[in-house]
Amino acid sequence: MSLDTLILAVSDGVAYASLVFLVAVGLTFIFGVLGVLNIAHGSFYALGAYMAVSIGLGLVKMGFSPWLTFPALFVAAILVGAVLGGLMEKLLLQRIYDKEHVLQILVTFAVFMMLENIQRLIWGVQPYFMSEPLQLLGNVSLVGINYTAYQTLFLPLLALAVLLGLRFFLRHTNAGAQIMAVTEDREAARAIGIDAQRVYFLTFIVGATLAALGGAVAAPTTSLIPGMGAEMIVLSFAVAATAGLGQIEGAAVAALMIGLGRSLAVYIAPEFEVLVPYILMVLVLIVRPSGLFGATAVRKI
């Protein structure tokens, strides 16, 4: 493997890791606070992507500047996360927090089945693609290798901003402190006047929006096809599980590990591309059953 391909593989891996991190951190954040692993999370990712393409292409078609596709990515993510995520938490999840684990799993799985179908009903099975944001940012040169600025700069910076933003939000704001309190001890938090239901609601919306954002910013780098949501939920679970469920910083490390492993596989042994994340996950879990950073207490932020 020459240096050129190595640089290519690393840039690829970092861009991919940034996308997976956005989705996985939403998953792990929701789990950390609510104790529910949302299988429909992958659908939020897919719907965010489709919504971003629809809004972005719609704007371009109406004659607006293609630069507006950038805000469109974020608008789509917030739309999907707040509306769908909000509805799902209010209508379904609130009924099942006290129920058996297996029922919680089945409820989010049922939502996943429905959303996958709804997505196919609305957008059909033909692939969608929106390259405007990718082209607008142009290329950057890394040691003589040209690579898109969108993937080498925009995506990693966005992921970093989300990571630092989430850290700051949880440690230095009032709402974040409330979330931490509810995570630590729900009853005690309610006793001192924290509205746990509201905390759950907000947490779920933030997590769902992160998944949709991952999908929206992924849209310019890949073509959208049915089944992308199913693939992403398993992949983001692999990342979250490798890190230890509920670990936010850990998810960043695991995403980078899995992203780089996968992109190296693309250049060395392409057949194994899809397998690498799971092989890494299984290897980590055999040695450390609760993940790289997971302590004995699983529910931790």
Add this chain to the structure above:
Amino acid sequence: MAARLSLIALAILLALVPLFAVSSLTFLAIVYAKSLAVLGIILLLQAGQVSFGHGMFFATGAYTAAFLGRAMGGGGDLALLLVASVGTSLVLGLIVGLFVVRYRYIFFGMLNLAFSMVLYSILEKFFHLTGGSDGLRIRRPTLFGFGFDRGQFDLLLYYVMLVLALAGAYLVWRYLKSPLGQALKAIKTNETRLEYIGLSARSVLLVGYVISAVLCGIGGAGLGLIQGIATPEYTYWTRSSEFVFIAILGGVGHVAGALTGTFVYEAIRTYAAAFVADSWQLILGFVLLAIILKAPTGIVGVFETIAQRRAAARATPANALESANLESMK
């Protein structure tokens, strides 16, 4: 006793089906094959665990039949194919099981899903070995040296799958009543106490897991033989979720839920899905939600409740009145 008699009557009725309804043989054979896989899911649900990846054992069974049939030439021997698929699904169940029984609930479900996705991409990517997404053809096998034409083979397969489905249900029922089966149920109710009485929860769950894997393996080989093909779709997540759906629909409290649920599901799918093909998963998801939130015991559970209420009404009218009042108060 009455229940046992009606079950025997049902078995005889099913055995006589070829006499009066030849056209539905294949449909029913598919129901029997799938009910074996659903039985595996129901078994794991006894321990409170749900797997979204049992399609991997279903595919293992089907691909075993395909590979072995091709290697033996001319389709191979039916008995040998079924025995071989038991063997391969048992081995895979043991390997995957050793890993996943360390986890519960969402980890258990998602790790199974991850493994089945891995198998899916292996089957799809290594197309020079597995035929890729087109899958592998399964030729019509012989049985103990006898060859069959199409009609005869359908009839043979019908009886083989019927016997396997009924035997599977009976054996799982016996297993769940045995001490080992009771220990499996204890994983759901209180795992710590199970450990206190000196049993390893992991070994108990591993036994259950391997049995459920073998059931799925036989079911997959059966469906592969009926349809004459094994494709990666056998281990896609929609397939695994179908099994979970049917298990919840039929009712997880009883082994009869597997056959009942599969029959109802397949009947609706065969006759109604043509009208709603585009929104099939949507409807399934909606019904699944409705069952979980409103009737978590499924079809068999609903019948049981009705039967119990009737029995109670016959025994003491006063009690029935009371329970009716309670019902109306709800």
